[in-house]
Protein backbone atom coordinates (compact mmCIF):
# COMPACT_ATOMS: atom_id res chain seq x y z
CA UNK A 1 0.00 0.00 0.00
CA UNK A 2 2.77 2.42 1.01
CA UNK A 3 4.49 1.62 -2.27
CA UNK A 4 1.50 2.66 -4.34
CA UNK A 5 1.24 5.96 -2.46
CA UNK A 6 4.85 6.89 -3.26
CA UNK A 7 4.69 5.58 -6.86
CA UNK A 8 1.60 7.60 -7.63
CA UNK A 9 3.21 10.85 -6.54
CA UNK A 10 2.10 14.15 -7.97
CA UNK A 11 5.00 14.09 -10.43
CA UNK A 12 3.98 10.60 -11.57
CA UNK A 13 0.34 11.64 -12.02
CA UNK A 14 1.32 14.73 -14.01
CA UNK A 15 3.69 12.74 -16.22
CA UNK A 16 0.96 10.15 -16.80
CA UNK A 17 -1.34 12.89 -18.10
CA UNK A 18 1.40 14.29 -20.36
CA UNK A 19 2.36 10.90 -21.80
CA UNK A 20 -1.28 10.02 -22.46
CA UNK A 21 -1.79 13.30 -24.29
CA UNK A 22 1.42 12.82 -26.29
CA UNK A 23 0.49 9.28 -27.27
CA UNK A 24 -3.04 10.38 -28.15
CA UNK A 25 -1.64 12.98 -30.51
CA UNK A 26 1.23 11.00 -32.03
CA UNK A 27 0.72 7.26 -31.76
CA UNK A 28 -0.42 5.77 -35.04
CA UNK A 29 -0.07 2.03 -35.60
CA UNK A 30 0.43 2.56 -39.32
CA UNK A 31 3.37 4.91 -38.95
CA UNK A 32 6.60 3.27 -40.21
CA UNK A 33 8.62 1.97 -37.26
CA UNK A 34 11.78 3.93 -38.12
CA UNK A 35 9.81 7.19 -38.27
CA UNK A 36 8.08 6.38 -34.94
CA UNK A 37 11.40 5.64 -33.28
CA UNK A 38 12.79 8.97 -34.48
CA UNK A 39 9.79 10.67 -32.81
CA UNK A 40 10.49 8.75 -29.59
CA UNK A 41 14.12 9.78 -29.70
CA UNK A 42 13.20 13.44 -30.26
CA UNK A 43 10.55 13.41 -27.51
CA UNK A 44 12.75 11.82 -24.85
CA UNK A 45 10.03 9.29 -23.99
CA UNK A 46 12.00 6.36 -25.50
CA UNK A 47 14.44 6.28 -22.56
CA UNK A 48 13.01 8.78 -20.06
CA UNK A 49 15.83 8.18 -17.54
CA UNK A 50 18.45 9.60 -19.94
CA UNK A 51 19.38 13.27 -19.42
CA UNK A 52 17.19 15.89 -21.13
CA UNK A 53 20.07 16.97 -23.39
CA UNK A 54 20.76 13.39 -24.44
CA UNK A 55 17.61 11.77 -25.81
CA UNK A 56 15.82 11.46 -22.46
CA UNK A 57 13.76 13.49 -19.99
CA UNK A 58 15.86 13.15 -16.85
CA UNK A 59 13.15 11.15 -15.02
CA UNK A 60 13.80 8.86 -12.06
CA UNK A 61 13.23 5.10 -12.50
CA UNK A 62 9.86 5.38 -10.71
CA UNK A 63 8.54 8.11 -13.02
CA UNK A 64 9.96 6.31 -16.08
CA UNK A 65 7.85 3.30 -15.06
CA UNK A 66 4.76 5.49 -15.35
CA UNK A 67 5.79 6.25 -18.96
CA UNK A 68 6.31 2.52 -19.56
CA UNK A 69 2.82 1.73 -18.22
CA UNK A 70 1.22 4.24 -20.57
CA UNK A 71 3.12 2.90 -23.58
CA UNK A 72 2.06 -0.63 -22.66
CA UNK A 73 -1.56 0.48 -22.32
CA UNK A 74 -1.40 2.06 -25.79
CA UNK A 75 0.38 -0.99 -27.28
CA UNK A 76 3.08 1.36 -28.61
CA UNK A 77 6.48 0.28 -29.84
CA UNK A 78 9.65 1.32 -28.06
CA UNK A 79 13.13 2.16 -29.28
CA UNK A 80 15.32 -0.61 -30.68
CA UNK A 81 16.15 -3.16 -28.00
CA UNK A 82 18.99 -5.50 -27.16
CA UNK A 83 22.37 -4.52 -25.79
CA UNK A 84 22.44 -1.38 -27.95
CA UNK A 85 19.71 0.09 -25.76
CA UNK A 86 20.27 -1.67 -22.44
CA UNK A 87 24.08 -1.51 -22.15
CA UNK A 88 25.92 0.45 -24.86
CA UNK A 89 23.73 3.57 -24.89
CA UNK A 90 23.60 4.20 -21.11
CA UNK A 91 27.35 3.59 -20.86
CA UNK A 92 28.08 6.08 -23.64
CA UNK A 93 25.62 8.61 -22.18
CA UNK A 94 27.58 8.45 -18.92
CA UNK A 95 31.18 8.23 -20.14
CA UNK A 96 31.25 9.31 -23.79
CA UNK A 97 32.08 12.84 -24.97
CA UNK A 98 29.44 14.84 -26.84
CA UNK A 99 30.75 13.77 -30.24
CA UNK A 100 30.64 10.09 -29.26
CA UNK A 101 27.12 10.44 -27.85
CA UNK A 102 25.93 12.01 -31.12
CA UNK A 103 27.77 9.40 -33.19
CA UNK A 104 26.71 6.20 -31.39
CA UNK A 105 23.47 6.68 -29.48
CA UNK A 106 20.90 7.60 -32.17
CA UNK A 107 21.82 4.71 -34.54
CA UNK A 108 21.73 2.30 -31.57
CA UNK A 109 18.28 3.41 -30.43
CA UNK A 110 16.81 3.70 -33.91
CA UNK A 111 17.88 0.13 -34.67
CA UNK A 112 20.32 1.14 -37.42
CA UNK A 113 23.34 -0.28 -35.56
CA UNK A 114 23.39 -3.32 -33.27
CA UNK A 115 25.84 -4.08 -30.47
CA UNK A 116 27.25 -7.06 -28.58
CA UNK A 117 29.28 -7.27 -25.37
CA UNK A 118 32.93 -8.30 -25.78
CA UNK A 119 33.87 -8.63 -22.10
CA UNK A 120 34.52 -12.28 -21.11
CA UNK A 121 37.58 -14.22 -22.23
CA UNK A 122 38.61 -17.85 -21.65
CA UNK A 123 40.87 -16.63 -18.81
CA UNK A 124 38.82 -13.64 -17.61
CA UNK A 125 35.17 -14.02 -16.55
CA UNK A 126 34.57 -13.39 -12.86
CA UNK A 127 38.02 -11.82 -12.84
CA UNK A 128 37.14 -9.50 -15.70
CA UNK A 129 39.95 -7.07 -14.89
CA UNK A 130 42.33 -9.84 -15.98
CA UNK A 131 41.49 -9.41 -19.70
CA UNK A 132 44.43 -10.03 -22.03
CA UNK A 133 42.94 -9.02 -25.39
CA UNK A 134 45.37 -6.29 -26.31
CA UNK A 135 44.89 -3.01 -28.16
CA UNK A 136 48.07 -1.27 -29.29
CA UNK A 137 47.97 2.29 -30.61
CA UNK A 138 49.48 2.78 -34.09
CA UNK A 139 48.98 6.34 -35.33
CA UNK A 140 45.33 7.16 -34.98
CA UNK A 141 44.03 3.62 -34.62
CA UNK A 142 44.31 0.63 -32.30
CA UNK A 143 45.38 -2.77 -33.58
CA UNK A 144 43.61 -5.44 -31.59
CA UNK A 145 44.41 -9.09 -30.93
CA UNK A 146 42.78 -11.60 -28.60
CA UNK A 147 39.82 -13.88 -27.97
CA UNK A 148 36.43 -13.24 -26.41
CA UNK A 149 33.88 -15.87 -25.37
CA UNK A 150 30.19 -16.20 -24.36
CA UNK A 151 29.43 -13.24 -26.60
CA UNK A 152 25.61 -13.25 -26.59
CA UNK A 153 23.68 -12.55 -29.75
CA UNK A 154 26.68 -11.67 -31.96
CA UNK A 155 26.06 -12.39 -35.64
CA UNK A 156 27.57 -11.29 -38.91
CA UNK A 157 24.99 -8.44 -38.77
CA UNK A 158 26.31 -7.02 -35.50
CA UNK A 159 27.88 -3.60 -36.02
CA UNK A 160 29.76 -2.85 -32.78
CA UNK A 161 31.19 -4.66 -29.79
CA UNK A 162 31.70 -3.12 -26.34
CA UNK A 163 35.32 -4.21 -26.22
CA UNK A 164 37.11 -4.38 -22.88
CA UNK A 165 40.80 -4.74 -23.62
CA UNK A 166 44.29 -4.10 -22.27
CA UNK A 167 46.00 -0.94 -23.43
CA UNK A 168 48.79 -0.84 -20.83
CA UNK A 169 50.56 -3.93 -19.45
CA UNK A 170 52.92 -2.04 -17.15
CA UNK A 171 50.40 -0.77 -14.59
CA UNK A 172 48.22 -2.74 -12.11
CA UNK A 173 45.45 -4.65 -13.84
CA UNK A 174 42.51 -2.30 -13.25
CA UNK A 175 44.52 0.70 -14.49
CA UNK A 176 45.51 -0.56 -17.95
CA UNK A 177 42.06 -1.30 -19.40
CA UNK A 178 40.14 0.57 -22.12
CA UNK A 179 36.48 0.30 -23.29
CA UNK A 180 36.35 0.64 -27.07
CA UNK A 181 33.43 0.86 -29.50
CA UNK A 182 34.82 -1.87 -31.71
CA UNK A 183 33.67 -2.23 -35.35
CA UNK A 184 32.70 -5.90 -35.80
CA UNK A 185 32.33 -5.96 -39.59
CA UNK A 186 35.97 -6.11 -40.67
CA UNK A 187 38.62 -8.66 -41.63
CA UNK A 188 40.23 -10.16 -38.55
CA UNK A 189 36.94 -10.70 -36.68
CA UNK A 190 35.72 -14.29 -36.67
CA UNK A 191 32.51 -15.21 -34.87
CA UNK A 192 32.06 -18.90 -34.02
CA UNK A 193 28.68 -19.92 -32.52
CA UNK A 194 28.69 -22.17 -29.42
CA UNK A 195 25.98 -24.86 -29.43
CA UNK A 196 24.09 -25.02 -26.13
CA UNK A 197 22.13 -27.79 -24.43
CA UNK A 198 18.91 -25.87 -25.20
CA UNK A 199 19.54 -26.63 -28.89
CA UNK A 200 20.17 -22.96 -29.65
CA UNK A 201 23.43 -21.15 -30.22
CA UNK A 202 22.95 -17.84 -28.41
CA UNK A 203 26.62 -17.45 -27.56
CA UNK A 204 29.78 -17.18 -29.58
CA UNK A 205 33.50 -17.21 -29.44
CA UNK A 206 34.95 -14.13 -31.13
CA UNK A 207 38.51 -14.34 -32.43
CA UNK A 208 40.19 -11.02 -33.12
CA UNK A 209 43.34 -10.94 -35.22
CA UNK A 210 44.99 -7.65 -36.19
CA UNK A 211 41.59 -5.94 -36.28
CA UNK A 212 41.33 -2.17 -36.04
CA UNK A 213 39.42 0.48 -34.15
CA UNK A 214 39.78 4.28 -34.53
CA UNK A 215 41.46 5.87 -31.48
CA UNK A 216 38.45 8.19 -31.21
CA UNK A 217 36.27 5.15 -30.37
CA UNK A 218 37.73 4.82 -26.86
CA UNK A 219 34.93 5.67 -24.43
CA UNK A 220 35.88 7.37 -21.16
CA UNK A 221 39.61 7.71 -21.95
CA UNK A 222 42.54 5.38 -22.64
CA UNK A 223 43.31 3.22 -19.56
CA UNK A 224 40.20 4.59 -17.84
CA UNK A 225 38.06 1.67 -19.03
CA UNK A 226 37.50 -0.09 -15.70
CA UNK A 227 35.04 2.52 -14.39
CA UNK A 228 33.30 2.48 -17.80
CA UNK A 229 33.09 -1.32 -17.57
CA UNK A 230 31.56 -1.22 -14.09
CA UNK A 231 28.90 1.18 -15.40
CA UNK A 232 27.99 -1.32 -18.15
CA UNK A 233 27.85 -4.14 -15.58
CA UNK A 234 25.68 -2.08 -13.23
CA UNK A 235 23.16 -1.58 -16.05
CA UNK A 236 23.29 -5.30 -16.84
CA UNK A 237 22.55 -6.28 -13.23
CA UNK A 238 19.82 -3.67 -12.76
CA UNK A 239 17.87 -4.53 -15.91
CA UNK A 240 16.52 -0.98 -16.44
CA UNK A 241 13.05 0.27 -17.43
CA UNK A 242 11.86 -0.74 -20.89
CA UNK A 243 9.38 1.65 -22.49
CA UNK A 244 7.16 0.19 -25.22
CA UNK A 245 7.07 -3.14 -27.00
CA UNK A 246 10.42 -4.39 -28.20
CA UNK A 247 11.69 -6.78 -30.84
CA UNK A 248 11.23 -9.83 -28.68
CA UNK A 249 7.53 -9.09 -28.21
CA UNK A 250 6.36 -9.09 -31.81
CA UNK A 251 7.32 -8.39 -35.39
CA UNK A 252 6.51 -5.25 -37.34
CA UNK A 253 7.60 -3.82 -40.68
CA UNK A 254 10.11 -6.66 -40.93
CA UNK A 255 12.23 -4.33 -38.77
CA UNK A 256 13.57 -7.08 -36.55
CA UNK A 257 17.31 -7.73 -36.29
CA UNK A 258 18.42 -11.37 -36.38
CA UNK A 259 18.81 -12.74 -32.86
CA UNK A 260 19.43 -16.43 -32.25
CA UNK A 261 17.98 -16.15 -28.71
CA UNK A 262 14.48 -15.18 -29.88
CA UNK A 263 13.08 -18.74 -29.79
CA UNK A 264 14.28 -19.15 -26.19
CA UNK A 265 12.56 -15.90 -25.10
CA UNK A 266 9.39 -16.83 -26.99
CA UNK A 267 9.18 -20.19 -25.22
CA UNK A 268 9.92 -18.79 -21.78
CA UNK A 269 7.05 -16.33 -22.22
CA UNK A 270 4.68 -19.35 -22.33
CA UNK A 271 5.70 -20.55 -18.86
CA UNK A 272 2.54 -21.42 -16.87
CA UNK A 273 1.91 -20.80 -13.17
CA UNK A 274 2.98 -23.67 -10.88
CA UNK A 275 -0.59 -23.90 -9.53
CA UNK A 276 -1.93 -24.37 -13.07
CA UNK A 277 0.51 -27.21 -13.72
CA UNK A 278 -0.57 -28.79 -10.41
CA UNK A 279 -4.23 -28.67 -11.43
CA UNK A 280 -3.57 -30.06 -14.88
CA UNK A 281 -1.43 -32.95 -13.62
CA UNK A 282 -3.62 -33.79 -10.60
CA UNK A 283 -1.08 -32.64 -8.00
CA UNK A 284 -3.19 -29.88 -6.48
CA UNK A 285 -4.49 -32.07 -3.64
CA UNK A 286 -1.07 -33.55 -2.80
CA UNK A 287 0.10 -31.90 0.47
CA UNK A 288 3.80 -32.12 -0.45
CA UNK A 289 3.32 -30.38 -3.80
CA UNK A 290 0.99 -27.84 -2.21
CA UNK A 291 3.78 -26.91 0.24
CA UNK A 292 6.31 -26.50 -2.57
CA UNK A 293 3.94 -24.47 -4.75
CA UNK A 294 3.24 -22.11 -1.87
CA UNK A 295 6.97 -21.84 -1.14
CA UNK A 296 7.59 -20.95 -4.81
CA UNK A 297 4.78 -18.40 -4.74
CA UNK A 298 6.00 -16.80 -1.50
CA UNK A 299 9.61 -16.61 -2.71
CA UNK A 300 8.38 -15.02 -5.96
CA UNK A 301 6.28 -12.47 -4.06
CA UNK A 302 9.11 -11.68 -1.62
CA UNK A 303 11.37 -11.07 -4.62
CA UNK A 304 8.80 -8.82 -6.27
CA UNK A 305 8.22 -6.86 -3.07
CA UNK A 306 11.97 -6.55 -2.43
CA UNK A 307 12.27 -5.07 -5.90
CA UNK A 308 9.45 -2.61 -5.16
CA UNK A 309 10.97 -1.70 -1.78
CA UNK A 310 14.40 -1.15 -3.35
CA UNK A 311 12.83 1.12 -5.94
CA UNK A 312 11.00 3.19 -3.34
CA UNK A 313 14.08 3.44 -1.10
CA UNK A 314 16.29 4.50 -4.01
CA UNK A 315 13.75 7.10 -5.01
CA UNK A 316 13.74 8.46 -1.49
CA UNK A 317 17.55 8.77 -1.65
CA UNK A 318 18.22 5.75 0.60
CA UNK A 319 19.84 3.13 -1.68
CA UNK A 320 19.99 -0.19 0.16
CA UNK A 321 21.33 -3.68 -0.44
CA UNK A 322 18.31 -4.83 -2.47
CA UNK A 323 20.10 -4.49 -5.83
CA UNK A 324 22.74 -7.01 -4.79
CA UNK A 325 20.36 -9.51 -3.23
CA UNK A 326 17.72 -9.45 -5.98
CA UNK A 327 19.72 -11.33 -8.58
CA UNK A 328 20.35 -14.14 -6.08
CA UNK A 329 16.70 -14.17 -4.97
CA UNK A 330 15.46 -14.48 -8.55
CA UNK A 331 17.82 -17.41 -9.03
CA UNK A 332 16.42 -19.14 -5.90
CA UNK A 333 12.96 -18.91 -7.45
CA UNK A 334 14.25 -20.26 -10.78
CA UNK A 335 16.01 -23.19 -9.03
CA UNK A 336 12.86 -24.18 -7.18
CA UNK A 337 10.79 -23.86 -10.35
CA UNK A 338 13.07 -26.05 -12.42
CA UNK A 339 12.69 -28.85 -9.84
CA UNK A 340 9.01 -28.40 -9.15
CA UNK A 341 7.49 -28.24 -12.65
CA UNK A 342 9.15 -31.44 -14.01
CA UNK A 343 8.46 -33.24 -10.75
CA UNK A 344 4.71 -32.53 -11.08
CA UNK A 345 4.59 -33.37 -14.79
CA UNK A 346 6.74 -36.50 -14.89
CA UNK A 347 8.00 -37.62 -18.32
CA UNK A 348 5.75 -35.06 -20.09
CA UNK A 349 8.22 -32.41 -18.92
CA UNK A 350 10.78 -33.79 -21.35
CA UNK A 351 8.69 -33.07 -24.45
CA UNK A 352 9.65 -30.28 -26.82
CA UNK A 353 7.95 -28.78 -29.88
CA UNK A 354 4.60 -27.17 -30.69
CA UNK A 355 2.60 -30.27 -29.55
CA UNK A 356 4.40 -30.52 -26.20
CA UNK A 357 2.76 -29.31 -22.96
CA UNK A 358 3.07 -25.53 -22.81
CA UNK A 359 4.75 -25.72 -26.24
CA UNK A 360 7.98 -26.97 -24.66
CA UNK A 361 8.43 -24.08 -22.20
CA UNK A 362 9.25 -26.43 -19.30
CA UNK A 363 12.42 -28.08 -20.69
CA UNK A 364 13.52 -24.66 -21.98
CA UNK A 365 13.18 -23.18 -18.46
CA UNK A 366 15.05 -26.13 -16.92
CA UNK A 367 17.90 -25.96 -19.42
CA UNK A 368 18.26 -22.18 -19.60
CA UNK A 369 17.76 -21.37 -15.91
CA UNK A 370 21.48 -21.64 -15.13
CA UNK A 371 22.27 -18.68 -17.45
CA UNK A 372 21.15 -15.92 -15.03
CA UNK A 373 23.08 -17.67 -12.24
CA UNK A 374 26.26 -16.96 -14.24
CA UNK A 375 25.96 -13.81 -16.39
CA UNK A 376 26.57 -10.30 -15.03
CA UNK A 377 28.49 -11.86 -12.10
CA UNK A 378 27.90 -15.42 -10.86
CA UNK A 379 25.96 -16.11 -7.67
CA UNK A 380 29.27 -16.69 -5.86
CA UNK A 381 30.53 -13.29 -6.97
CA UNK A 382 27.23 -11.71 -5.80
CA UNK A 383 27.75 -13.46 -2.43
CA UNK A 384 31.25 -11.95 -2.24
CA UNK A 385 29.84 -8.48 -3.01
CA UNK A 386 27.20 -8.83 -0.28
CA UNK A 387 29.79 -10.15 2.20
CA UNK A 388 32.30 -7.38 1.57
CA UNK A 389 30.26 -4.32 0.70
CA UNK A 390 27.09 -4.86 2.71
CA UNK A 391 28.04 -7.05 5.67
CA UNK A 392 31.51 -5.50 5.99
CA UNK A 393 33.32 -8.84 6.15
CA UNK A 394 37.06 -8.90 5.32
CA UNK A 395 37.98 -8.62 1.64
CA UNK A 396 39.01 -11.66 -0.37
CA UNK A 397 42.81 -11.89 -0.39
CA UNK A 398 44.24 -10.66 -3.73
CA UNK A 399 47.86 -10.94 -4.75
CA UNK A 400 47.61 -9.44 -8.22
CA UNK A 401 46.10 -5.99 -7.86
CA UNK A 402 49.11 -3.86 -6.92
CA UNK A 403 51.73 -5.16 -9.34
CA UNK A 404 52.17 -4.37 -13.06
CA UNK A 405 49.85 -6.69 -14.97
CA UNK A 406 52.78 -7.87 -17.13
CA UNK A 407 54.13 -9.66 -14.01
CA UNK A 408 50.84 -11.41 -13.18
CA UNK A 409 50.70 -15.06 -14.22
CA UNK A 410 47.46 -15.76 -16.10
CA UNK A 411 46.26 -18.33 -18.60
CA UNK A 412 45.63 -15.54 -21.14
CA UNK A 413 47.83 -14.34 -23.97
CA UNK A 414 50.87 -12.15 -23.33
CA UNK A 415 51.86 -8.95 -25.15
CA UNK A 416 54.19 -9.40 -28.10
Ligand SMILES: Cc1cc2nc3c(=O)[nH]c(=O)nc-3n(C[C@H](O)[C@H](O)[C@H](O)COP(=O)(O)OP(=O)(O)OC[C@H]3O[C@@H](n4cnc5c(N)ncnc54)[C@H](O)[C@@H]3O)c2cc1C
Pocket residue numbers: 116117118119120121122123124125126127149150151152153370371372374375376377378379380381384396
Ligand atom coordinates in the same frame (compact mmCIF):
# COMPACT_ATOMS: atom_id res chain seq x y z
C1 LIG B 1 23.56 -16.54 -20.44
C2 LIG B 1 24.91 -15.90 -20.45
C3 LIG B 1 25.15 -14.81 -21.26
C4 LIG B 1 26.41 -14.23 -21.29
N1 LIG B 1 26.64 -13.21 -22.17
C5 LIG B 1 27.84 -12.64 -22.24
C6 LIG B 1 28.13 -11.60 -23.18
O1 LIG B 1 27.27 -11.23 -23.99
N2 LIG B 1 29.34 -11.05 -23.21
C7 LIG B 1 30.33 -11.43 -22.35
O2 LIG B 1 31.40 -10.85 -22.41
N3 LIG B 1 30.14 -12.45 -21.46
C8 LIG B 1 28.92 -13.07 -21.40
N4 LIG B 1 28.69 -14.10 -20.52
C9 LIG B 1 29.81 -14.60 -19.73
C10 LIG B 1 29.70 -14.31 -18.24
O3 LIG B 1 29.89 -12.96 -17.97
C11 LIG B 1 30.76 -15.19 -17.55
O4 LIG B 1 30.41 -16.53 -17.79
C12 LIG B 1 30.79 -14.93 -16.06
O5 LIG B 1 31.35 -13.67 -15.79
C13 LIG B 1 31.61 -16.02 -15.32
O6 LIG B 1 32.86 -16.13 -15.88
P1 LIG B 1 33.47 -17.56 -16.31
O7 LIG B 1 32.43 -18.25 -17.14
O8 LIG B 1 34.81 -17.33 -16.89
O9 LIG B 1 33.59 -18.37 -14.96
P2 LIG B 1 34.78 -18.27 -13.91
O10 LIG B 1 35.04 -16.85 -13.57
O11 LIG B 1 35.95 -19.07 -14.39
O12 LIG B 1 34.14 -18.98 -12.65
C14 LIG B 1 34.05 -20.41 -12.53
C15 LIG B 1 33.42 -20.73 -11.19
O13 LIG B 1 34.27 -20.21 -10.13
C16 LIG B 1 33.51 -19.35 -9.28
N5 LIG B 1 34.35 -18.23 -8.85
C17 LIG B 1 35.17 -17.48 -9.63
N6 LIG B 1 35.76 -16.52 -8.88
C18 LIG B 1 35.31 -16.67 -7.61
C19 LIG B 1 35.55 -15.98 -6.39
N7 LIG B 1 36.38 -14.93 -6.34
N8 LIG B 1 34.88 -16.41 -5.28
C20 LIG B 1 34.03 -17.47 -5.33
N9 LIG B 1 33.77 -18.18 -6.47
C21 LIG B 1 34.40 -17.78 -7.59
C22 LIG B 1 32.38 -18.83 -10.14
O14 LIG B 1 31.27 -18.43 -9.36
C23 LIG B 1 32.06 -20.06 -11.01
O15 LIG B 1 31.21 -20.93 -10.31
C24 LIG B 1 27.46 -14.73 -20.47
C25 LIG B 1 27.22 -15.83 -19.65
C26 LIG B 1 25.97 -16.43 -19.64
C27 LIG B 1 25.74 -17.63 -18.78
